[in-house]
Structures are given as structure tokens and as C-alpha cells.
Amino acid sequence: MKKLLSLFTLSLITLSLTAQSSDLKQIIDERADELEEQVIEWRRYFHENPELSNREFNTAKKISEHLESLGLEVQT
Numbered sequence: 001m002k003k004l005l006s007l008f009t010l011s012l013i014t015l016s017l018t019a020q021s022s023d024l025k026q027i028i029d030e031r032a033d034e035l036e037e038q039v040i041e042w043r044r045y046f047h048e049n050p051e052l053s054n055r056e057f058n059t060a061k062k063i064s065e066h067l068e069s070l071g072l073e074v075q076t
Contacts, residue, residue, distance in 0.1 A: 064074040
């Protein structure tokens with residue numbers, strides 16, 4: 001009986017985790033769809049405005065502006 005109860009409990013936990021991961025995947029997919037256009041814009045900007053290694057001043061400025069808009073403190 002103990003084994004049956006343990007197996008049942010394990011099954012419920014597994015089912016719960018599967019449902020949660022499915023919800024999490026959906027949330028991540030929705031958020032990724034919302035961000036896709038912005039990420040493409042950034043990629044195009046960085047490729048159209050290349051900078052030498054260790055001389056990425058415009059890149060750093062663009063990234064720091066975005067991070068500050070999110071309320072983060074940026075140190076460059």
C-alpha cells in the first residue's frame with residue numbers, strides 16, 4: 001500500500017510539473033513573439049554600424065540606454 005501511495009504521489013507531482021512547464025513554455029513563446037521585432041531591429045543596427053573590438057562606443061551607448069530604460073543602473 002505504501003508503494004502504491006508513493007507511486008500515486010510521484011505521478012501527481014510529475015503531472016503538476018508537466019503542466020507548469022507547458023504554461024511556462026507558452027509564456028516564454030508569447031514574450032519572445034513580442035520581442036522579435038525589437039531584436040531584429042537591434043541586430044540590423046549592430047550589423048550596419050560595426051565597431052572595432054574594444055572600441056564599441058556606439059554599441060555600448062545603445063545597450064546602456066535600453067538597460068537604463070528598464071530601470072537598471074549601468075556602468076560603462
